[in-house]
Amino acid sequence: MSTESKIKPIPGTAPPPVGADKTVVKAINLSGGIFGACPAYVDVKDGKVVRIRPLHYDSKYDYESFNPWEMERNGVKLRPLSKSLPPPWGLAYKKRAYSPNRIPYPLKRVDWDPNGERNPQNRGKSKFVRISWDEATDIIASEIKRIHKQYGPLAILVQCDGHSESKLIHAPHGCSTLLLKQMGGFTQQVRNPDSWEGWYWGAKHVWGKGFIGNMAPAENLVKDITENTELLIVQGGDLETTPWGFRGQFASRLMFFWQEAGIEQVYICPDLNYSAAIHANKWIPILPNTDAALQLAIIYMWVTEGTYDKEYVATHTVGMDKIEAYVLGKVDGVPKTPKWASEKTGIPSYTIKALARHWAKKRTTVGHYFGGGYIRGPYSTEPARLEVILLGMQGLGKPRVHHAQIAYLGMPKNITWDQLNYDIASTDTAGGFQEYSGTFETLKAKDPELYERIFTPHRSTPQAWGKQLIPKTLIEAAIKAGTDKSIEFWGTGGHEEEPIDQVIKYTYPCKKGDLRFTGSDKKDLAHDDTDIEKIYEKIDYDGVPIRMVWTDTPCRQTCWGDGFDIGMTIRSPQIEFVLAQHPWLENDCLYADIILPTNTTLEVDDVMPCVRDGEHFQTMINMRQAIPPIGESKSDFEAVVEIAKKLGLEKEVTIGRTVQEYVEGVYKGMNFDKIVPWEEFKEKDYMVIPVSKNWKKLPAGLYEFYKDPEKNPLPTPTGKLEFCSTNLEKYFPNDEERPPYPQWIEKGITHDERLSSPRARTYPLLIITNHPRWRVHAQADDIPWTKEAMTGKIRGFDGYLYEPCWINPKDAAARGIKTGDIVKVFNERGIVLCGALVMERIMPGVVSVDHGARTDIIIPGKLDRGGAINLISPGGLTSRHAGGQATTSFLVEVQKVTMEEYEKWKTEYPEAWNREYDRASGLKATAWVVRGDE
């Protein structure tokens, strides 16, 4: 396949802002956190957005001054373009700002009375009335004071983590912690690794901590794959979907470049995902969550044919004998042959053999971009660990032998790597962010007060730092434990935890004497339990059951497991007050008692270092306000300041500085003024961080370990790749769901979601719930223009925009389903209505519904019209001792909705069925507001 070379840089054209009176720069990616991506120009006229378009890096600087990198393979070259590559919803983001689903003013649930009847049973059912900011913040301040007095500060659960718009100062998540940390702390919902759980809970026990569980170091992977890889196996992930929300569309250019340069791409996934659809040399459809069987059969082939690197295995790994015995059937009497795997995976055994041989023969990299059916399902620890073992058997760390989150890590370093670091007082960059550029460490050293103000809100996404902790996957279990029972869990799930954290038992409510991590500055420790006492200490306080929830992350029902149960559980009378702050009236907001309207990046002044890997260049941008706030909205930070004022803590939250002082302080504190002076930056609104002249010098991936494992050991107890884990063997020797070495788990106490289950007689289809193509998880479901893509939404006969359910023509024909039909996707956890999309892009026996659609609950706990598929996904953890979610690859049935059924729902639930609806963008906020109070 040749594309000739259209993939070359084209000199910039720096388009002028036609028809605008103001142009500002914004990071319009939706991964949130403390780093942005996808800088874009926003043209504004008379306070309204005219257009959003790519930033042309060379608008105000000379392209060559960025020292652009170049890569080459087989005479084909790749260089950065002179523009950013925002994703489609970023380019349509004005529709998100002007959405009819924006919350217009503060709201209070009609039947929630803080001084009387609270009616928790009506959460998600009753509507809201308009109140003023003054009234809302009075109630909130008095509730906080009451709860603190009555139960103590830890009775407030803060949900403030995950993805969002990228704003540094007006952080969409976590500003509440700026206030609550002044008031004795809070209970933290700890975000689990929600897109790579298998690597976090599994692969860490093979190669050590890695980068949040992924292979690390991961430097220069893009260069090394370009130069050395012959075969790229993409298992599960979608390079044409998931990178969009995080880094924009550079990965697309990269995959086309590799294609053109002759690197073979093989995709193993149940669906012809968007990347496979255009880049695959070969698509191998596999039944969801059966990758472990395929991997075991490949190991069987390599063992029986002697086609793996025995010398490397002898010197770099431990536990191969156990793996070999297991695949040969010496442990359970079942040899893991291609024929055995064929029955599990649906892949012909001759294809499995061909793949095993081709992999052994070619210089092979395994590529991903998180997500997909491979890594988020039940028991995802097993395929993740087997992947590392497969790579280990072929010499992990050798040139081209990598696990690569493609372009998420491993892009050329910028000059902050070699020119700014000299100025960092503390050179320690322990924790997850060392991959980026260490700029926050600089700020910490230069202006610790500002660092605390800026970093604190963002902390809860990667770190478990609250005084009392509940993993995000166990919130419902914690609430159900009531006020007299407790729950226990192993490992917090915090992204930056050491692997050893997973053997530590935590409790909620926490108890005096429980261990807590203290050693963020002690890196390279905690490989085995002898290190525990060096980095953990015993807490000297008791926790309490939670009584209030404060969320700025109101998407649990559509993004986490068993979503219907999440909605039902928050109705517990134990939860006396639910406070939500959010720009849009959606998902969990509808289960709140008070809702504060916050606003979008277009409505505030902010600043953003866009220094993550995965774009053409890294930038620092001055994100000036584009338009005035919509309605009565305030930023998430401003909302918290309003509450702080009522509690007399304004100065403590704001540190007495203005937004402009934050902007300047961050810019200088991160040493960006050493590249472009502050005044020039302020005038130009952006600067491009030049590429390091030394970027090629960094060895790729685990090369140093490959060269000399004794001198450069892995952070595991043995320093080797642990095919059988020392820690798991010691702490969980009898765990049948995550055994000391990876195995095939047909079912277990946690999950029963395979075709062999008796449940499959009633629910015979396996469903995958990929990261959405046209959203970022729950974000951006109200943009009308993405819905018009063929796979965007399906307009039913009733005019409603249904979330597509991909179904193979064979399965559709057997059920009398055709494209456009309203179908119900269901299991014993409930019913989700979708629009059928009958296509050959999904293998027979499998259906696919992207997760994250806005809920539109018709019958609480039972029926949803919005297509929020996680409402019926499993609620259990990855496995007993692995606290991830398992929200893909589970059993369902799909049927066409009959007219009788349709009419019945419509008649029995008229109010829910006839909610105000915008034909272009869908659900409207006003549907939930009681009128007449305005």
Place this chain on the structure above:
Amino acid sequence: MGKKVFLVDCRICNGCYSCQIGCKDEHVGNDWTPIAKPQPEIGQFWFKLHEKVRGTVPKVKVAYRPGLCMHCDNPTCKEVCTAGAIYKRDDGLVIIDPEKCTGCRRCVEACPYEDVIYFNEDLNIAQKCTGCAHLIDGGWKETRCSDNCPTLCIRIVDEDSEEAKEFIKDAEFYKPEIADKMKPRVYYKGLPKKFIAGTLFDPVEDEVIIGAECKLTGEGKTYSVTSNHFGDFWFENLPDGKYKLEIKAGNKSKVIDNIDATELDVNLGDIPL
């Protein structure tokens, strides 16, 4: 001002719809009179990305075709317009003057390409792609669709530029049968043709068959490939038609006749030998 041409390379379209969305971002809710009045919020596509799923599991590909007004040098829309509202600019762009259009809809019916001219009921005018003439006039060298495109699969350039000459050399037209008449200014590469593919395996040995000679005959031509390391054979970019496949692997052979690729791509499935 040089005359503009659009160069569209379908082979590097990733299907992100940023072109279609950019057109809406530019034209929905924005009034660029005298070039264009606002586009309706949904349902009309002055720039439309066409998407087609080809083949059957597991030999499936997706074809995208970015589609827009062809800005023909012989525009039938202009010919049939009795209000004199449709004109061709010196740079080759064809514009429907939103102030002169009387809403007779003749142009909508006359355009031989689908999904190009739309009728805006609210404004009672015909509307279509303007080539972002208001931006070109304001100093842009691109259109919104091309500026938004992450892979540069859509380009608008001067027809006498090196880039245009290089591209046009072996480019094709959408609906080539009417190209001589219409003289469209949109050049394509990689418009989808047909494929015929399959996998060869030995059911006794339970192995794929690598290196089998596969000869495909049809539409007056013969094509040869050998099956690859997965036992797969692919014949791509075939003209519509009926074909005959002869497979030879050692002393085994097979002939599959009457393969119908006139309408659809063909996956012959896993073929035992």
